[in-house]
Amino acid sequence: MKTFILTNKKKLVLAGLALALSVSSCQEYLDVEPQDKLNSDQVYRDVFDADAAIIGTYGKFMQLAEKHVLLNELRADLMATTRNSDPEMIALSEHSVTADNRFANPKDFYEVIQNCNDNLKNFDIMLADKKFTQTEYNQRYADIGALRSWVYLQLGIHYGSVPYITEPIENLDDVKQTAIYPRITFEELIDELVAFTEGLSYTSPYGADSSLVINVDGYNTAKFFINKECLLGDLHLWDNNYTQAAIHYKNVMETGTMSGNDSERFDTYRVKFAEVASNNDLAVGYLRFREQDRLALIDNNTQGWRSIFARDRDVLWNTEWIWSLPFDSNFAPKNPFINLFSNQGGDYLVKPSQRAISLWEEQTQRNGFPYDARGKRFSYNVIGGDEVIMKYLYKFLDPITQMPIDLFQTDGEWFLYRAAKLHLRYAEAANRDNQSRIADALLNFGIQSEYTVPGITDKTDIEQTFEPFPYNFDARAGDFPRFRADWHRNGGIRGRAYVERAEVLGDSVISIENNLIEEAALELAYEGNRWGDLVRIAIRRNDPSFLADRIYEKLNAEGNAQAESVRTKLMVRENWYLPFVWNEEE
Amino acid sequence: MLKKLQLNCFLGLLFCVALHGGLYAQETVDSTAIQNKEGIEVKGYIKDATTGESISGINITVENFSAAISNEDGSFSIKVPNLNALLSISGQGYQTKVVPVTSTNTELEILLFEAHYSQFYELAQLPSGEKLQYSNPKAASVVDFEATQWGNPINESAGDFLQGKVAGLNSVRKSGVPGAGAYLNIRGFNSLYATNKPLLIVDGMIYDDEDYGSGILQYNASSPLAMLDVKDIEDVTILKDGSSLYGTKGANGVIIITTTRPDELTTKIDFTMYGGMNQKPEQLPVLRAGQYRTYLTQLVSSRGDSQSQIAAQPWVSDNRANGEYFTYNNTTNWQDKIFRTTTNQNYYLRIKGGDDIAKYGLSVGYLNNEGVTSYSSMERYSTRLNASLRLTEKLSVDANLSFIHNTENLRDQGLAYKTSPFYLALTKSPFLAVNAIDAAGDVSPNLADVDIFGVSNPVALLENGIGVNKNYRFFGNLHFQYVFNPNFSLNSILGLTLNKERETFFIPDFGVADIVLPTAIGNNRSGSEVQRLYSIYTDTWLNYSKQLGNKNFFDFRLGFRSQSNDSESDLGLGYNSATDDFTSVGSGSNLLRFVGGSLGEWNWINGYLNADYNYLNKYYLTLNAAVDGSSRFGNSIQQGGFALGDSYYSALGSISGAWIVSSEDFLRNSEAINFLKLRASYGVSGNDDIGNYTAQQLYVSQNLLGVQGLVRDNIGNPELKWETVSKLNMGVDLSLLKDRLNVSFDVYQNNTEDMITYESTTTTTGFDYIVTNSGSMQTQGYDLSLNSRLIKTSDFGLDVGLNLSRYVNEVTRLPGEPIISEFGGATYITHEGQDANLFYGFKTNGVYATTAEANAEGLSRPLGNGNLLPFEGGDIRFEDLNGDKIIDDRDRSVIGNPNPDLTGSFNAKLNYKRLSLSALFYFSVGNDLYNGVRYNLEGMSGYENQSIAVLNRWVAEGQQTSIPRATWGDPLGNASFSDRWIEDGSYLRLKTLVLSYDIPTQLQYIKAIQVYATANNLLTFTNYLGYDPEFSATSSIFGQGADLGLMPQFTTMQLGLRLGL
Structure with a gap:
């Protein structure tokens, strides 16, 4: 052997060289990068890649819209099934969802979560590799982190205990890991979410100079992204940390405070009173001096309360909307709401429940009309004999004929957060935080109306709360001396809706809380809040009947024979939750 | 490109090493076997297997050892190194054959067949090189194209x-x-x-x-x-x-x-x-105009159209003056319009x-x-x-x-x-015409547009x-x-x-x-x-x-x-x-x-x-x-x-x-x-x-x-x-x-x-x-x-x-x-x-003759909204496999296997002098097919024309038939994927039949003429x-x-x- 090596030394060297070269050249030859997709080496290289990742995750997030609305509304008491609903939707409405029901499958939620996990992990790596700045990192990490918390909150609301997975899936081992992930209870989940989300070091919206805030296809993207303070407020509210919740909500309510532009300063997220002269507002209103004429109702896409859902993203829109994602017929995904709600050009799968209708009918307008126009005039209409939920259809149906303007023109919005909701949530926190008066004021006719003293012209010492943050409101509007305080235009939710104030009966905290939740039904119906509201209050009061009774009333009013048994079932908290399906095909 | 260059460099190097090693190896080639020419003498004679005549001039070789040529009488003698040697026998027009030496005592009788006669003496092209099938240990088959390629139908690839x-x-x-x-x-x-x-x-x-x-x-x-x-x-x-x-x-x-x-x-x-002719395929029998009109009338009434609504349809009216009579009263065989020879x-x-x-x-x-x-x-x-x-x-x-x-x-x-013209030719209404027709019945040279059925x-x-x-x-x-x-x-x-x-x-x-x-x-x-x-x-x-x-x-x-x-x-x-x-x-x-x-x-x-x-x-x-x-x-x-x-x-x-x-x-x-x-x-x-x-x-x-x-x-x-x-x-x-x-x-x-x-x-x-x-x-x-x-x-x-x-x-x-x-x-x-891959659908068992019969079984179908629709007379009797009285996806089972039990072929070749006739039959036995064409032609749920099988459709209580009733939209899923559409796909086909004749020619410059x-x-x-x-x-x-x-x-x-x- 030794002699062999010696005699063949040259050859062996050459062979060794060839081998070494071949290993390295083979390796390169076999290392082929995909051409029409990207692999993990080709992404997350700079801030624009990070932006693309965020855009992608929000694109996936859009796919949750239909489910979000159905889970939160059809399970609750304001929405009912129609003759066209499929058995799985009926089961959802009747709280008899089984594991083979598509609504029991949390995959869609986890698809977004896993993309968030992938984003967050790679943002960390990018920061460590100095591929973007700390500021760029903070903003983006907080956005995606908050979005993930929002999705987890929804998962918790609907499925109770869920696995809280925060690492991306990258290989077979990760797949096996997720299969044995422990499920944590809703309370534990809330604690996790509060801890994580509070830990985010950036809570403002993206700055106007951010590369993510741009105009695209006629939409400004600023309101596409989750509002982290609103989410934090919600999380604390679920956690019953009322002061903390109020602080975060109040931060959003004061968004306009520092603005040099008066209308931005006074109008942004402050639920402004009606402009009775011009009707260029977001209030329920009538043509001036024709308040007793039913036909004088301001009912179009550019004025009044209806325009909240129908108007373009203009100045007024920006005073109400905090978070909303558009569906545009030129781009996927297709607006799912047309199919869901419309009986013209859609499948008409859900409708307003009789209970919701009667809630609106039980209200009295300030002009004496025995109903709330937010009901049958705005939130739903009767089209061709069917009660049709309208909030999502204003851009699709012709205002006069109630027929589709163009079957292919399916623009619309996914409504996620607006000022009215913010005020109601803030009021809920304030009410529980010994600030019932403020809560009642925001619910009804506003701070000024509540804190004013009739007949006094000098407003210096009135029309304000004299409370420390977050309960400080100054709504003074006086001319001698002149005051135009930040909150002087706040008209209250019911004030803006032109309905009589909600009476406080008995225990004021409970009563006001009841009023707030009912107002949320009237104001925010079908915007994906109702089930969460019912669950939150029922848990807070440890009173399942708060939820069960409402579902019972809905089903009963629909003539559903299951109403009583559903009520009995929902008296047990475990039964509020959908079955959590781990494996789709089971 | 760089990668390719590198690879080429590597290949080049490999060449060098190989060459180097090769030259070295060359020196050590063992050549003793070739030099030993002593050997044992073997004798034999060679005959033509067909004629039985002795053939001369045939090469006989032992690889790397010796060679010989057969004599006038077909006999030969050759030296072999030992009794395990193989003789390789080759000659013009004959299949090269190898023959083991059996003994030195008796003369070998070797029969030669024409080229490509036996699979065992074909030369297989293996990934490792050419190898005679005789000694090939692998399962390989060789198809020689020479014999049959000239008569191959030109639409066969x-x-x-x-x-x-x-x-x-x-x-x-x-x-x-x-x-x-x-x-x-x-x-x-x-x-x-x-x-x-x-x-x-x-x-x-x-x-x-x-x-x-x-x-x-x-x-x-x-x-x-x-x-x-x-x-x-x-x-x-x-x-x-x-x-x-x-x-x-x-x-x-x-x-x-x-x-x-x-x-x-x-x-x-x-x-x-x-040069040849492609013959148009045999047509599938579909309803004629009158039959189709009757069928359609029944179908649209099943969706709730009233008699007066039906009577108002242009294809029902027999009023020649209404302007549309001639458009809707034709007898068009659409398959004729599509297929050509x-x-x-x-x-x-x-x-x-x-x-x-x-x-x-x-x-x-x-x-x-x-x-x-x-x-x-x-x-x-x-x-x-x-x-x-x-x-x-x-x-x-x-x-x-x-x-x-x-x-x-x-x-x-x-x-x-x-x-798809094929699909349309089967399902388009036969009472419509290819060309536009005016109120007077004059046929335009222009084609007819989409019909009122949207077809x-x-x-x-x-x-x-x-x-x-x-x-x-x-x-x-x-x-x-x-x-x-x-x-x-x-x-x-x-x-x-x-x-x-x-x-x-x-x-x-x-x-x-x-x-x-x-x-x-x-x-x-x-x-x-x-x-x-x-x-x-x-x-x-x-x-x-x-x-x-x-x-x-x-x-x-x-x-x-x-x-x-x-x-x-x-x-x-x-x-x-x-x-x-x-x-x-x-x-x-x-x-x-x-x-x-x-x-x-x-x-x-x-x-x-x-x-x-x-x-x-x-x-x-x-x-x-x-x-x-x-x-x-x-x-x-x-x-x-x-x-x-x-x-x-x-x-x-x-x-x-x-x-x-x-x-x-x-x-x-x-x-x-x-x-x-x-x-x-x-x-x-x-x-x-x-x-x-x-x-x-x-x-x-x-x-x-x-x-x-x-x-x-x-x-x-x-x-x-x-x-x-x-x-x-x-x-x-x-x-x-x-x-x-x-x-x-x-x-x-x-x-x-x-x-x-x-x-x-x-x-x-x-x-x-x-x-x-x-x-x-x-x-x-x-x-x-x-x-x-x-x-x-x-x-x-x-x-x-x-x-x-x-x-x-x-x-x-x-x-x-x-x-x-x-x-x-x-x-x-x-x-x-x-x-793998079995047909999975419903099992059926005929058609309910009466509604009472259907009610007695009490089966129903869930509709899209979850409501149950009971089966009636004239509906297919599906088998309720899980016994819940509802026919849904859970009642499906394996209903067929598209894989054949047996496939094969049979071929025969007949030679008579210069004439030869060869036939190849191919068959497949026991494979199931899903007849999707028939599904469209017997589904009876829309405006599509149907096959004549639907003439037997159920129309009246008590009727015994295997074809269900016509219902608009087929709400009961009578046509859903079931064993109704699974057919035995076995067939025997005369795939090719070739008659060839070798024309004798005396011309010097023409070696062969074959037709x-x-x-x-x-x-x-x-x-x-x-x-x-x-x-x-x-x-x-x-x-x-x-x-x-x-x-x-x-x-x-x-x-x-x-x-x-």
């Missing part, structure tokens, strides 16, 4: 041509579309998601037979194999086992094709011309010739084959130059270069309900539509050979494949139903797609053979292959151009244009070693080993193979052995048994069709409005690797009665491990599945091939042959739930413990009710046996003339 010629090779013609090709597999299937196509090797180089585009002409597939002219092929070797030398590409067996060999020293010219023609010229230095074979061909419709056609220009150059004593180079160009006229077929005019699609596929392929290689000495040589093949396919279509607005696009109504539509494949292939190997003494023979081959591939597809679709005169994508609406495409790139390297050992010319042993690297493999594979650097390599191999029992002493003198060989092999091969990038974690674009972002596309699986297929084969080759009966029989078992599955994951991963190697499958079966010369006289001869093959498949491991897949309206289930009369698909015996029981609409196994209504196969008859100059 190479894949179709092989049908029935080899036991174990399953060939299903895709459709009647000229150039459609065939769905090929060897011994059933080994994979669910990866390819089941055998590897194709043409002239030493991998021939890519994939389709790299989406195929914008619906349900048409391109088949590069079909581009090869049958007349350019000399022989084909089908290697059914032991294909490990191709590593992770060999799992499905190998088909090795050799085209024209430039082996003539004298100039030889073959010119052929053919057409012609085909083919011209082919081949020149072979050359001298000692350069030999060549040049062929050019032209083919024009019209399908059975007036618009369908295929036109092909082909040219091939195969040359063999001897540059120096030791260095030679072979060039195989071909260029083929096809132009095909096609139309949508299959499930394209608005645009397109099939003639408009034919006349005003466009569907063209132009494709070309350059396929060529250079094969260098350097011979150091007769025992040692170095070879290198360098090849290039360049394939381009351009498909365009236009569907006019006028006469064709609109489609709904996401943002608009589409009226006319156009499309264009370009597919491109660019592939470089190299194969470099060293051959070394060595003989130790007179008993041990060794052959080695050590080689290295590489293949780099690049594919691209770009497509554009346009809609709503201003008028039907603007037929290009560019003239469509700017808002509606769609562009798409895909890119692929993958590289493969393969190092291989083959070692053949032969002891005493009786015991043969072959060892194969292969090491593969592929860009498709993951980089952290857990088991099987090994890592080198960052890449992962497979290690595969096979062992095969053969024992020639007839050479043993106890059988040497047997009169009955002329040849008996036992074979066994076990090998492990791989399948690398696992997706180019599946192992990698991928990101794809995801839009938010018009902004593109990135999201995760998959769960990458870094452990992803090839599928591993182990093959066990046992075979026997037997020749009896002086070689007049030859039988081969093989049993085999293929086990697929690491089979690709789409393993479902938990919902919390956010993905539906991960691609893993976690399935396994088994296919067992046998092949029998039997050939016999029944009669032989000098004037008259009759040969018959039989091929039989059977395979049984079982999925042995499949993680998760059964796979339920849909294709063309059929539902399939793949379940652990069962055959051929050929019929293809002349007779088909089947109970199948569709056009034809043979079709394959997809290359996936999920979808075999589903009849989508593709262009049916048709009968052709042709006359041909061959001139040999």
Whole structure:
């Protein structure tokens, strides 16, 4: 052997060289990068890649819209099934969802979560590799982190205990890991979410100079992204940390405070009173001096309360909307709401429940009309004999004929957060935080109306709360001396809706809380809040009947024979939750 | 490019090392065997097996030892080194044969047959080189094309041509579309998601037979194999086992094709011309106008139309004055308007010739084959130059270069309900007319537009539509050979494949139903797609053979292959151009244009070693080993193979052995048994069709409005690797009665491990599945091939042959739930413990005669909203398998198996003097088919015309019938996928019948004149009710046996003339 090596030394060297070269050249030859997709080496290289990742995750997030609305509304008491609903939707409405029901499958939620996990992990790596700045990192990490918390909150609301997975899936081992992930209870989940989300070091919206805030296809993207303070407020509210919740909500309510532009300063997220002269507002209103004429109702896409859902993203829109994602017929995904709600050009799968209708009918307008126009005039209409939920259809149906303007023109919005909701949530926190008066004021006719003293012209010492943050409101509007305080235009939710104030009966905290939740039904119906509201209050009061009774009333009013048994079932908290399906095909 | 350069450098180095080693090896060649000329003398005589006459001038050789030539009386004597020597006997016009020396005492009687007579003496082209089947331990079959290629029907491509010629090779013609090709597999299937196509090797180089585009002409597939002219092929070797030398590409067996060999020293010219007729297929019986009107009236009343509403329909009124009478009172046979009897023609010229230095074979061909419709056609220009150059004593180079160009006229077929002329011809209302008709009954030359039922005019699609596929392929290689000495040589093949396919279509607005696009109504539509494949292939190997003494023979081959591939597809679709005169994508609406495409790139390297050992010319042993690297493999594979650097390599191999029992002493003198060989092999091969990038974690674009972002596309699986297929084969080759009966029989078992599955994951991963190697499958079966010369006289001869093959498949491991897949309206289930791909649907049991009968059973159907609709009289009686009184998906069960129990062929060849008649029957037994055409013709739910079977539909209480009632929209799902549509697809077909006559010629410059009369698909015996029981609409196994209504196969008859100059 030794002699062999010696005699063949040259050859062996050459062979060794060839081998070494071949290993390295083979390796390169076999290392082929995909051409029409990207692999993990080709992404997350700079801030624009990070932006693309965020855009992608929000694109996936859009796919949750239909489910979000159905889970939160059809399970609750304001929405009912129609003759066209499929058995799985009926089961959802009747709280008899089984594991083979598509609504029991949390995959869609986890698809977004896993993309968030992938984003967050790679943002960390990018920061460590100095591929973007700390500021760029903070903003983006907080956005995606908050979005993930929002999705987890929804998962918790609907499925109770869920696995809280925060690492991306990258290989077979990760797949096996997720299969044995422990499920944590809703309370534990809330604690996790509060801890994580509070830990985010950036809570403002993206700055106007951010590369993510741009105009695209006629939409400004600023309101596409989750509002982290609103989410934090919600999380604390679920956690019953009322002061903390109020602080975060109040931060959003004061968004306009520092603005040099008066209308931005006074109008942004402050639920402004009606402009009775011009009707260029977001209030329920009538043509001036024709308040007793039913036909004088301001009912179009550019004025009044209806325009909240129908108007373009203009100045007024920006005073109400905090978070909303558009569906545009030129781009996927297709607006799912047309199919869901419309009986013209859609499948008409859900409708307003009789209970919701009667809630609106039980209200009295300030002009004496025995109903709330937010009901049958705005939130739903009767089209061709069917009660049709309208909030999502204003851009699709012709205002006069109630027929589709163009079957292919399916623009619309996914409504996620607006000022009215913010005020109601803030009021809920304030009410529980010994600030019932403020809560009642925001619910009804506003701070000024509540804190004013009739007949006094000098407003210096009135029309304000004299409370420390977050309960400080100054709504003074006086001319001698002149005051135009930040909150002087706040008209209250019911004030803006032109309905009589909600009476406080008995225990004021409970009563006001009841009023707030009912107002949320009237104001925010079908915007994906109702089930969460019912669950939150029922848990807070440890009173399942708060939820069960409402579902019972809905089903009963629909003539559903299951109403009583559903009520009995929902008296047990475990039964509020959908079955959590781990494996789709089971 | 840099990578390729580097690889070439590496190859160069390998050459150097090899050369170096080679020169060194040369010095040590053992040459003692050749020098020993003493030996033992053996005597014998040679006879012609047909005539029994002695033949002279036959070469007898013992390899590397001695040679002799037979005398006038056929006798010879030759020295052999020992009694285990093999005599090789060859002569002009005879099949070269090897004969073991039996003894020195008796004279050997050797019978020679004509060339290509016996499978056992054919020369197989194996991945390790040429080998005589006699000593081949592997299960291989050789198909010689020479005998039959000249009479081949010109609408049969190479894949179709092989049908029935080899036991174990399953060939299903895709459709009647000229150039459609065939769905090929060897011994059933080994994979669910990866390819089941055998590897194709043409002239030493991998021939890519994939389709790299989406195929914008619906349900048409391109088949590069079909581009090869049958007349350019000399022989084909089908290697059914032991294909490990191709590593992770060999799992499905190998088909090795050799085209024209430039082996003539004298100039030889073959010119052929053919002309023939494509006969239009027999029509399916559909309702005539009156019957259809009655049917339609009943149908629309079932949706609730009142008598007065029906009476107001224009097609009901018999008032000639109402202006529409003449439009709705025709009797049109739409199938007549579609199908035509057409012609085909083919011209082919081949020149072979050359001298000692350069030999060549040049062929050019032209083919024009019209399908059975007036618009369908295929036109092909082909040219091939195969040359063999001897540059120096030791260095030679072979060039195989071909260029083929096809132009095909096609139309949508299959499930394209608005645009498939076949579908429309069956289902369009017979009372409507092709042309517009005015109130006075005058027929316009203009075509009729879409009818009131929203159904397109099939003639408009034919006349005003466009569907063209132009494709070309350059396929060529250079094969260098350097011979150091007769025992040692170095070879290198360098090849290039360049394939381009351009498909365009236009569907006019006028006469064709609109489609709904996401943002608009589409009226006319156009499309264009370009597919491109660019592939470089190299194969470099060293051959070394060595003989130790007179008993041990060794052959080695050590080689290295590489293949780099690049594919691209770009497509554009346009809609709503201003008028039907603007037929290009560019003239469509700017808002509606769609562009798409895909890119692929993958590289493969393969190092291989083959070692053949032969002891005493009786015991043969072959060892194969292969090491593969592929860009498709993951980089952290857990088991099987090994890592080198960052890449992962497979290690595969096979062992095969053969024992020639007839050479043993106890059988040497047997009169009955002329040849008996036992074979066994076990090998492990791989399948690398696992997706180019599946192992990698991928990101794809995801839009938010018009902004593109990135999201995760998959769960990458870094452990992803090839599928591993182990093959066990046992075979026997037997020749009896002086070689007049030859039988081969093989049993085999293929086990697929690491089979690709789409393993479902938990919902919390956010993905539906991960691609893993976690399935396994088994296919067992046998092949029998039997050939016999029944009669032989000098004037008259009759040969018959039989091929039989059977395979049984079982999925042995499949993680998760059964796979339920849909294709063309059929539902399939793949379940652990069962055959893959079984039809899965409802079982039915006739029709309820009365509503009372239906009520008594109390079954109902859930509607979309969950309400239950009870069955009534006239509805199908479905079997309620789970007993819940509700007929839904849970009542489905296995209702058929598209895999045949047995396939085979029977052939006979009759010779009388210069006349010969050969027939090939092909049959398939026990396969089930889903008759999707009949589903459309008996569904009775809409305006579609129906088959005459619906005349027996249930119309009145108490009626006993097997056809249910007509109900608008079929709310009870009487037509849902059930055993009603599953038919026995067994058939026996006279596939080809060729009559040929060799015209005697005295002319000096004409060597041969032959005339051929050929019929293809002349007779088909089947109970199948569709056009034809043979079709394959997809290359996936999920979808075999589903009849989508593709262009049916048709009968052709042709006359041909061959001139040999």
